[in-house]
Amino acid sequence: MRREASYVTATTTPLPTAVEPDVDLGPATGLTCRECGASFPLGARYACEECFGPLEVAYDYRGVTRASIEAGPRNIWRYRGLLPVPSTVTEVPNLEPGFTKLVRADNLAAALGMRRLWVKDDSGNPTHSFKDRVVGVALAAARELGFQVLACPSTGNLANAVAAAAARAGIRSVVMVPSDLEQQKIVTSAVYGGTLVAVEGTYDDVNRLASEIAGEEEDWAFVNVNVRPYYAEGSKTLGYEVAEQLGWRLPEQLVVPIASGSQLTKIDKGFRELVHLGLVDDAPYKVFGAQATGCSPVAQAWKAGHDVVRPVKPDTIAKSLAIGNPADGPYVLDVCRRTGGAVEDVTDAEVVEGIRLLARTEGIFAETAGGVTVATLRKLLASGQLDPAAETVVFNTGDGLKTLDAVSPVVGPTATIPASLEAFRKAVSA
Amino acid sequence: MRREASYVTATTTPLPTAVEPDVDLGPATGLTCRECGASFPLGARYACEECFGPLEVAYDYRGVTRASIEAGPRNIWRYRGLLPVPSTVTEVPNLEPGFTKLVRADNLAAALGMRRLWVKDDSGNPTHSFKDRVVGVALAAARELGFQVLACPSTGNLANAVAAAAARAGIRSVVMVPSDLEQQKIVTSAVYGGTLVAVEGTYDDVNRLASEIAGEEEDWAFVNVNVRPYYAEGSKTLGYEVAEQLGWRLPEQLVVPIASGSQLTKIDKGFRELVHLGLVDDAPYKVFGAQATGCSPVAQAWKAGHDVVRPVKPDTIAKSLAIGNPADGPYVLDVCRRTGGAVEDVTDAEVVEGIRLLARTEGIFAETAGGVTVATLRKLLASGQLDPAAETVVFNTGDGLKTLDAVSPVVGPTATIPASLEAFRKAVSA
Numbered sequence: 001m002r003r004e005a006s007y008v009t010a011t012t013t014p015l016p017t018a019v020e021p022d023v024d025l026g027p028a029t030g031l032t033c034r035e036c037g038a039s040f041p042l043g044a045r046y047a048c049e050e051c052f053g054p055l056e057v058a059y060d061y062r063g064v065t066r067a068s069i070e071a072g073p074r075n076i077w078r079y080r081g082l083l084p085v086p087s088t089v090t091e092v093p094n095l096e097p098g099f100t101k102l103v104r105a106d107n108l109a110a111a112l113g114m115r116r117l118w119v120k121d122d123s124g125n126p127t128h129s130f131k132d133r134v135v136g137v138a139l140a141a142a143r144e145l146g147f148q149v150l151a152c153p154s155t156g157n158l159a160n161a162v163a164a165a166a167a168r169a170g171i172r173s174v175v176m177v178p179s180d181l182e183q184q185k186i187v188t189s190a191v192y193g194g195t196l197v198a199v200e201g202t203y204d205d206v207n208r209l210a211s212e213i214a215g216e217e218e219d220w221a222f223v224n225v226n227v228r229p230y231y232a233e234g235s236k237t238l239g240y241e242v243a244e245q246l247g248w249r250l251p252e253q254l255v256v257p258i259a260s261g262s263q264l265t266k267i268d269k270g271f272r273e274l275v276h277l278g279l280v281d282d283a284p285y286k287v288f289g290a291q292a293t294g295c296s297p298v299a300q301a302w303k304a305g306h307d308v309v310r311p312v313k314p315d316t317i318a319k320s321l322a323i324g325n326p327a328d329g330p331y332v333l334d335v336c337r338r339t340g341g342a343v344e345d346v347t348d349a350e351v352v353e354g355i356r357l358l359a360r361t362e363g364i365f366a367e368t369a370g371g372v373t374v375a376t377l378r379k380l381l382a383s384g385q386l387d388p389a390a391e392t393v394v395f396n397t398g399d400g401l402k403t404l405d406a407v408s409p410v411v412g413p414t415a416t417i418p419a420s421l422e423a424f425r426k427a428v429s430a
Numbered sequence: 431m432r433r434e435a436s437y438v439t440a441t442t443t444p445l446p447t448a449v450e451p452d453v454d455l456g457p458a459t460g461l462t463c464r465e466c467g468a469s470f471p472l473g474a475r476y477a478c479e480e481c482f483g484p485l486e487v488a489y490d491y492r493g494v495t496r497a498s499i500e501a502g503p504r505n506i507w508r509y510r511g512l513l514p515v516p517s518t519v520t521e522v523p524n525l526e527p528g529f530t531k532l533v534r535a536d537n538l539a540a541a542l543g544m545r546r547l548w549v550k551d552d553s554g555n556p557t558h559s560f561k562d563r564v565v566g567v568a569l570a571a572a573r574e575l576g577f578q579v580l581a582c583p584s585t586g587n588l589a590n591a592v593a594a595a596a597a598r599a600g601i602r603s604v605v606m607v608p609s610d611l612e613q614q615k616i617v618t619s620a621v622y623g624g625t626l627v628a629v630e631g632t633y634d635d636v637n638r639l640a641s642e643i644a645g646e647e648e649d650w651a652f653v654n655v656n657v658r659p660y661y662a663e664g665s666k667t668l669g670y671e672v673a674e675q676l677g678w679r680l681p682e683q684l685v686v687p688i689a690s691g692s693q694l695t696k697i698d699k700g701f702r703e704l705v706h707l708g709l710v711d712d713a714p715y716k717v718f719g720a721q722a723t724g725c726s727p728v729a730q731a732w733k734a735g736h737d738v739v740r741p742v743k744p745d746t747i748a749k750s751l752a753i754g755n756p757a758d759g760p761y762v763l764d765v766c767r768r769t770g771g772a773v774e775d776v777t778d779a780e781v782v783e784g785i786r787l788l789a790r791t792e793g794i795f796a797e798t799a800g801g802v803t804v805a806t807l808r809k810l811l812a813s814g815q816l817d818p819a820a821e822t823v824v825f826n827t828g829d830g831l832k833t834l835d836a837v838s839p840v841v842g843p844t845a846t847i848p849a850s851l852e853a854f855r856k857a858v859s860a
Contacts, residue, residue: 074504093534093536093537095793096531101526104523106523107597107598124556126554126793126794128831163793164789164793164794164795165793167537167789167790167792168537168792168793168794174858177843179843183838184834184838186841186842186843187838187842188795188830188831188834190841190842190843191785191786191789191795191841192789192790192793192795193786193789193790195844195858196842196844197843197844197845197846197857197858198846198847199846199849200847200849201848201849205849206849208849209850209851209854213851213854216851355621356623359594359597359621359622359623360597360621360622360623361597361598362598363525363556363557363593363594363595363596363597364556364594364598365594365618365621400621401558401618401829402831404614404617404618407617408613408617411620411621412613412616413607413609413616413628414625414626415627416609416627416628416630417628417630418629418630418631419629419630419631419635419636419638421639421642421643424639424643427627428604428627
């Protein structure tokens with residue numbers, strides 16, 4: 001159905017102009033169906049009323065220049081002219097996510113035989129994952145659209161980000177998690193003091209219940225459900241930042257982790273917007289997607305040459321990527337095909353090695369998702385799919401402190417000794 | 431002895447000029463004894479050869495202006511003209527710590543009945559504590575002084591910072607920890623791949639062994655032992671940043687946690703340097719010190735009106751502050767007396783409440799040290815020692831993800847329910 005519908009898009013007028021009165025979402029003008037191209041005014045819609053396709057924010061950008069961006073704050077709001085948020089977004093207390101470091105990774109490059117490699121390190125965000133970006137945009141849009149409560153189903157990073165963002169914004173949060181989640185992961189969200197509901201069941205059960213509630217509670221914004229079109233746009237800022245931090249140009253290759261697939265497609269969208277607006281030169285780039293083998297529906301579809309992504313039951317240590325039925329999977333396939341990239345997957349053992357390699361070479365302790373990306377980078381180089389001479393950016397989207405269990409079995413003391421100089425000398429060569 | 435010696439200081443020439451040839455430590459000209467004023471050339475000294483007093487870096491600052499600082503990178507190296515580091519420090523790969531957020535904390539201020547409150551949030555550093563600052567300076571100085579290995583005894587944040595910084599710099603690290611440290615805390619340093627030695631004994635045993643090794647291994651820099659004078663200077667950047675981020679002015683009140691006491695004295699030193707250099711107006715400020723009651727030797731001395739600090743055996747959840755014999759304790763007393771501040775301590779239960787209060791109001795999840803500071807702020811307000819109308823900065827020096835055990839017993843789900851809308855409605859009011 002997706003493929004058929006996409007032909008329709010080309011024949012419809014893409015830019016809707018119907019805007020609900022009194023809604024200031026900056027340059028956003030409406031919502032457009034990604035499949036059939038139907039247009040809707042800005043509001044709490046997320047599925048097309050015609051074909052049930054996903055809705056995308058449509059824009060009318062004006063007056064965005066390199067200088068106007070560079071004059072902005074050093075967080076995602078410097079790109080507010082390209083996001084569906086009120087023009088006054090910086091005046092409301094928020095966590096000010098983004099503008100995380102783009103780290104030049106010469107040691108890792110040398111270890112892998114590459115010429116120029118960068119790590120976009122989103123562990124530097126306020127709650128230490130890229131989710132602060134998408135939640136920041138969702139919260140700003142949700143307030144403008146009249147929502148009173150910020151909510152989500154989650155098993156980790158998203159729950160942290162929603163609970164923290166709502167606390168600082170002074171609005172109520174309702175976070176829903178599976179009741180068998182480890183106490184440690186519950187603590188990191190519960191500490192922010194919102195409502196945290198433990199639901200007996202799997203994450204799918206929690207997700208389903210959240211959708212039911214979203215249908216009933218008109219003033220609750222479930223960031224990844226009923227305000228998802230706005231939320232997803234937050235990931236464009238990863239693309240904007242990489243381009244700006246490279247000195248307003250695009251890298252030649254990207255390696256991006258895939259959960260729902262949204263992040264990868266939005267980084268690509270961000271790049272294309274910058275080209276369209278004349279903020280960077282139009283240069284070819286290849287987008288590579290990274291999955292853990294234990295949850296690799298997109299990689300499997302890629303390797304089989306399919307257009308559709310067959311759902312899987314996740315079984316991997318990379319839990320933040322463990323979405324068995326990725327909503328944007330088909331769009332990921334499109335992007336990787338269009339740009340000449342690929343989708344690859346790596347085993348859990350390779351993920352752990354990826355985390356260790358990045359930590360040992362660059363002093364960056366990534367969560368499992370970052371391990372997936374680094375391990376995939378290595379695998380793509382080994383298979384010759386990725387060019388070691390081309391400038392490459394890999395994305396670390398979270399912090400190792402949140403997934404200690406992944407490396408705990410394999411790293412430990414070099415030696416355990418009595419407290420004497422002699423014992424030290426015996427154990428450690430100077 | 432300390433008191434007597436400090437009279438001597440006033441009668442000696444304070445600025446030494448003897449510099450070892452070929453050593454470029456920027457504006458640093460030598461080392462001066464804090465007690466007797468004796469001068470020594472720059473090198474791996476840390477105790478006065480005359481009186482065993484601690485050595486401080488002496489400087490000859492030239493050409494440092496607001497503009498020259500503002501033109502620098504957005505990390506501690508923008509202040510390299512005020513630090514004992516090579517002028518080329520930015521050209522060598524490093525973690526680029528610092529320039530963390532100064533968060534305007536209106537919600538917390540409202541909760542406490544204050545007029546203007548800021549949180550200097552050092553959890554945003556690369557390994558999520560202020561230790562990245564001091565280790566960054568120690569590493570830069572140690573390389574210039576010819577050391578080949580970066581080492582430390584530690585139980586947590588410092589070990590993380592040393593192992594990560596050495597990994598990125600491509601030099602060897604040797605980190606020593608007590609062998610009964612929790613596996614999770616070992617993982618967060620071991621992952622960076624240096625040598626990690628678990629020593630059977632207490633932290634004091636580890637520390638003693640480290641000093642022994644430092645006396646034997648000439649090319650090993652123990653950051654907090656034989657290159658401590660340089661290391662300690664890194665904390666000045668907290669003061670510089672607060673002043674710059676306030677628009678080049680000083681706040682009226684500060685609340686700073688006390689472990690060794692070094693950080694508090696260096697923030698004060700940073701402020702005085704800025705005044706001396708004409709970078710900020712000379713305005714009065716009060717410095718308040720914060721300790722956990724279970725390790726509060728400085729607070730006890732303060733309350734008893736003593737000049738000396740009597741060592742204690744630490745027993746508190748605020749482990750990153752648990753130094754029973756704080757080297758800079760007497761200097762902390764001096765600073766708090768001179769500025770009209772105070773030193774106060776809070777119970778472990780108050781520490782936990784401090785963590786929760788900051789998280790709920792500002793979305794910042796602090797480690798126990800941050801809880802100590804916030805709880806002390808509250809206590810000082812209640813006792814009338816701190817003025818609620820005066821502009822105040824509190825320091826959060828670490829990240830809650832590293833001390834989950836502190837809050838784990840007291841935060842949890844609001845409700846645990848079956849996966850049904852009805853159960854949700856019963857448990858959670860909309």
